[in-house]
Amino acid sequence: MTTGFVFHERYLWHDTRSAALWMPWDGGYAQPGEHAENAETKRRFRNLLDVTELMDHLVSIKPRMATEDEILRFHTRDYHDRIKRESAENGGNGGETTPFGPGSYEIALLSAGGTIAATDAVLDRAVRNAYALVRPPGHHAEADRGRGFCLFGNVAIAAMHARAARGVGRVATVDWDVHHGNGTQKAFYDNADVLTISIHQDNNYPAYSGGLEERGEGKGEGYNINIPLPPGAGHGAYVAAFERVVLPALERFKPELIFVPSGFDGSVYDPLGRQMAHSGTYRAMTQLIMQAAQTLCDGRLVLSHEGGYSAAYVPFCGLAVMEELTGVASGVEDPFLRPIMAMTGHDLYPHQETIIAVAAELAAQVS
Ligand code: ZN
Numbered sequence: 001m002t003t004g005f006v007f008h009e010r011y012l013w014h015d016t017r018s019a020a021l022w023m024p025w026d027g028g029y030a031q032p033g034e035h036a037e038n039a040e041t042k043r044r045f046r047n048l049l050d051v052t053e054l055m056d057h058l059v060s061i062k063p064r065m066a067t068e069d070e071i072l073r074f075h076t077r078d079y080h081d082r083i084k085r086e087s088a089e090n091g092g093n094g095g096e097t098t099p100f101g102p103g104s105y106e107i108a109l110l111s112a113g114g115t116i117a118a119t120d121a122v123l124d125r126a127v128r129n130a131y132a133l134v135r136p137p138g139h140h141a142e143a144d145r146g147r148g149f150c151l152f153g154n155v156a157i158a159a160m161h162a163r164a165a166r167g168v169g170r171v172a173t174v175d176w177d178v179h180h181g182n183g184t185q186k187a188f189y190d191n192a193d194v195l196t197i198s199i200h201q202d203n204n205y206p207a208y209s210g211g212l213e214e215r216g217e218g219k220g221e222g223y224n225i226n227i228p229l230p231p232g233a234g235h236g237a238y239v240a241a242f243e244r245v246v247l248p249a250l251e252r253f254k255p256e257l258i259f260v261p262s263g264f265d266g267s268v269y270d271p272l273g274r275q276m277a278h279s280g281t282y283r284a285m286t287q288l289i290m291q292a293a294q295t296l297c298d299g300r301l302v303l304s305h306e307g308g309y310s311a312a313y314v315p316f317c318g319l320a321v322m323e324e325l326t327g328v329a330s331g332v333e334d335p336f337l338r339p340i341m342a343m344t345g346h347d348l349y350p351h352q353e354t355i356i357a358v359a360a361e362l363a364a365q366v367s
Contacts, residue, residue, distance in 0.1 A: 001299070003325045004121045004130035005058040006114040007046055011135040012039035014108070015091065015101030016149065021271065022097050035099070036272060037149040041264075041314040042135050042305065048315035052330040054322055061121045061130060063114030066157060071112065073160040074153050074187055076144045083108070083151060094146020096206075100136070108136055108151040115158040115304040122300050123166050123257070129290070129301040129325050131262070133318075137306040139181040139261040140206065148179065148205055155261045155304050156187035159194060162257055169193060172255035174246055175200070176238075176285055177263025177306040178273035180210030180226065184261060190220040195253045195366065199241050201266070201275055202228035202355075212358050222366060225249055227359045229352060234276030235284070236348030238266070241356050242288045249363035250292045257300045258293050264308030264317040268340055272309050276345045279334040283320035290324060301325075312336075 016035035018025060025032035034040075049055040071080050086092030087105030094100065100108075111134040118130035138154030140147040155173055162168040172195040173188075175181035181198040188194035200210055216224035227241045250258070264270070266277040293301040303321070308314040316334040323329055348356075 001128035002059045003057070003322070004061040004118055004127035006061045006063050006118045006130065006132035006134060008063050008110055008114065010107050010110055011133070012043055014104050014136050017099040017101065024099065036309045039135070040311040041308050042133060044311055044315045045318040046133060048319050049322060052319060052332045054319065054326065054328060054330045057326045057328045059127050061117050061127070063110050063117050063134070065106065065109035066113035066116055070116065070157055070161055071109070071152055073164060074143060074156050079144045094141070094151045096145065096147040098146035098149055098151060100151065104136070104151065111136055111138065112152045112154045112157045115154040115302070116161050118302050118304070119158045119162050120166070122302050123162065123168065128299050129293070130303070131322060131325060132302070132304045134305050138304065139175055139177060139184050139306050140179070141183045142186055147183065150183060153183045153187060155259045156184050158302065158304065159259055163193070168256050170253065170255045171257050171259065172250055172253055173197065173259040173261060174289060175261040176266065177261055178266040178270065178275055179205045179263070179307060181261055182206050182209045185214065185224050188220065189216055189224060190218040192219045192223050195223050195249065195255065197225045197227070197246055197249060199227040199229065199238065201233070201273055202230055204273065212355070212362070215362060225359060225362050227356065229275070229355060231274040232276060232345055233352050234346040235278065235281045236346055237352040237356070238277055238281050239284050240348045240353065241359070242285055244356055245359045245363045247288060247292055248360065249366045250296060252363070252366040254296055256297050257302070258289065258297060260289060260301070260303040261306045262303040262321065263306035264314045267308070267310060267313050267317055268343070269310040269313040270308065272307065276343070278337060278340045279316045279320040280337065282317045283324055286321045286324035
């Protein structure tokens with residue numbers, strides 16, 4: 001059994017316009033330049049898979065465009081139609097900090113459809129697990145608006161597809177992007193059949209979103225778990241969050257399929273996060289989620305790319321994930337790991353442990 005990989009050159013053609021990081025130029029003094037969410041991190045990630053020859057061990061899965069009906073399982077008709085119309089004209093803005101150029105509607109369909117294609121390949125047993133290197137990202141998008149560079153909720157839409165069209169019952173999502181997976185959370189907030197977990201930097205983006213107290217509502221109460229790690233959290237905190245919260249929650253929930261909205265902006269070099277994860281952290285989290293998937297759902301695991309804004313470092317975090325998914329060592333060392341390990345902050349510290357302990361109590365209530 002092998003690992004599937006979704007990619008399309010068109011993902012790199014989605015135009016996020018100029019900005020200072022993410023701030024559009026308004027005629028003031030923040031000099032416009034390349035938007036933080038640009039094609040380069042994704043292009044370099046894929047390029048590193050090429051030059052390390054890990055690509056030779058991946059099964060290419062061709063993305064397709066999601067259908068309108070698939071998009072509308074999550075998004076409102078008004079929102080979908082507006083994005084389609086603005087994209088056909090001159091581009092626009094999905095809502096909150098989600099600029100896009102002409103043609104981005106079709107690319108966003110291909111991004112959601114790529115995650116669906118990865119899901120189908122895993123469910124068909126054509127591959128054991130899969131990574132969808134898609135763009136634009138999806139986990140901030142809400143039913144009626146784009147947010148945080150995300151137009152359509154790729155993982156939410158793929159999870160809805162798995163349940164509605166493929167007969168999958170219980171689905172879990174484990175979001176390790178440094179920002180809160182608010183869109184995925186909202187998509188299933190009142191649903192007890194979808195367990196949504198997000199490990200993120202406390203109150204980074206969106207503002208005032210992703211607290212411990214957001215636990216789901218109605219039938220879904222208890223089936224949403226947030227682990228808002230304080231700024232500065234590194235390897236020790238991430239691994240502890242997995243071992244003490246994510247894995248126990250998954251074991252109790254017993255999913256039939258696991259998704260990972262996979263952002264690499266928790267890395268120490270990321271401009272939009274203040275965490276200290278490194279390639280070894282993403283490697284460890286991949287090992288742990290694979291073990292859980294193996295025990296609970298015959299290994300069925302789909303990762304879909306989200307954030308990650310260090311063009312130099314995202315590829316090495318991504319390579320570590322792909323090595324674990326495939327079980328193939330490329331033999332290429334992360335050249336940044338030695339200087340990173342010389343820094344302080346990789347242990348689990350008491351102020352982080354306090355947060356993880358509260359989240360662990362919530363995980364113990366999942367049934
Ligand atoms: Zn992010």
